[in-house]
Amino acid sequence: MTADASATDDENAALLRFTNVQKKFGDSFAVRDFNLEIGRGDFVAIMGPSGCGKTTTLRMLAGLEHPTAGEIRRNGEMINGLSPWLRRMPLVWQNYALFPFLTVLENVEFGLRNDKVSKIDRRRRASEWLDRLGIGDLGHRSPTTLSGGQAQRVALARALVLEPEVLLLDEPLSALDANMVVRMQTEIAQLQKALGITFVYVTHNQSEAFAMANRVVIMNQGKIEQVGEPLEVYRLPKTRFVAEFVGTNNIIDGTIVSHSPSGVVVETKLGQFVSTNPIDGTLGEASRVHIIASADLVSVSQDRPKDSKNVVTARLIGESFAGTIVILVFEAAGGQELKVQLQQRALQDLSLDPNQEFHLVFEPMDTLVIPSV
């Protein structure tokens, strides 16, 4: 019984585990206080602004950088100092890093040459991957003659032919044009599902991450801000940084007035807000907080609603159209900017005159309260 339990424990042990990992370059931290578990078969997206330490994290997994403190374990085994060539964790590089002096097929075969695989077998496996990724006819070409999308596929084939446990991808779509990005996104997501391989995918593009990953990690200045399922991170940002980074969120500063089972009341310069969402247990009365409300969950009306709580009166100062979606920008008391995202159709009921006053309604269940740090 106990033996069984520990066996399942082992199986359930995270494939990859970062414990207090830190990486310093000179005096500056590229990554710090990094704690993360990645399970078998996960598609993890690491997201954050440029320079926040995403590539460094991935390079530490690949063994191309070594942590200055902390532990990285794979299947429970410490791999901090393990040489990259012993890890078999292929990386798909931001600019592909294909070998220009080899043909496409030779590029894909490259990693197999250190395995004890016969030349014929190697060829066959490499060609199979080229076929599978729809570039079977490019085998004899030089990588320098390929388009971005083709090179991207070669890079994927070169990594996947190794049948790795983990595939690392560093902004693999950042050099492709918009149409290609959407296509490759779908392909990569399908590939990951079909293969069941763990993907660690670095990107600074949130739509990429949310479209593909089953877990997202938001990083800022070398630290993890939040980890969770895409929708959870999108709907329930835990910090102001995440709220600003994902989606289009309205952020209003305030102070907790009262705290009851029916909700939290927060006093702001725009009036009182009630939130029925659970809050961080450490927040008591008089705590400084932010009100977070996603722009697509705020409603606009021209008539003043009866209840004055969670209603802000604001002046329309701008609008921007993105396809069928419209973002209206308002200015409320004290210069506070508020955004509302609507479907184009919903606009027909409103007459939109610039500088006209509107009433913005924040539903208590769509209003979040997070600590202000």
Add this chain to the structure above:
Amino acid sequence: MAKTKLDRAGGGALETGRASGSASRRAFIGVFGGPLVFWQGLFFVAPLIFMFVMTFWAVRNYQLSADFTLANWQAILAADYAWDAYLRSALGAGLAAGIATVVAFPCAYYLGLKTTPRVRILGACLIMAPFFTSFLVRTYTWRTMLGDEGVLNAMLGWLGLGPFQMINNLFGSVVGYLTLVMPLVLLLQLFSISGIDRRLIEAAHNLGCNPFQTVFRVIIPGARNGIVLAATFAFVLSFGDLISPQVLGGSNPPTLSILIVDQVRGGLQWPRASVIAVMMVVTLGVLVSLAMAFVYGGSTKRAKRA
């Protein structure tokens, strides 16, 4: 890779030239390209043609006279000593090119990839330092080092070894050639190795190559053009060098360059000397063409495959 970039840059330049399509651009090329063409024409092509013409001249009563005779060609091509010298020159130059390539590589690898840019520049300066002293002085220094009573033999003597004959033979000549070509080979290799994209090296590590395997699978292929060009230059310089075989090789048996001098000194045989010189020029011409075809052909083939 560097090559393709150059090609693209060249193509771009051509296009802008066409776009502006201006006479001023042509004038620009004329003004700045002209002197070089003129210089090459006057001091390289013209003497070469003259030399070739002279191979058909005759020497009568120690007087050079214009003629059309194949006697000089027959005399040289039929002479065993000329072919021996040819092979000796080729062997010496080949050894020098090969040894220099192999010996320089680890140093170029280290300087090019394992050091900071600052150390690399310092290294490049040190590599060039020998150019500041005359090659003749350097070869005479080797005589005192390698001679029968030289420093090296004295040191080996303390160990109870030797003396070894290290000058007045092929070994001496090759040491001289290496002294001549090593800095150039090292520099060319250094530039091509330090131009390799570091990500390719990391990609190789990432795909399972340890540093040793990476040298053969990424660094040598990546620096291929530089390595081949360096070896070619080493051969060209050694093949034509006169000082090493004279000062360190002992002149006897002769190399082609020594033979040329002998022909002129011995009987003012300028036409025969010219025959030998033409043989050398043709040999080097073929060799350089092959090297260029190898280096530049690779990328044209690639481009064609597209």
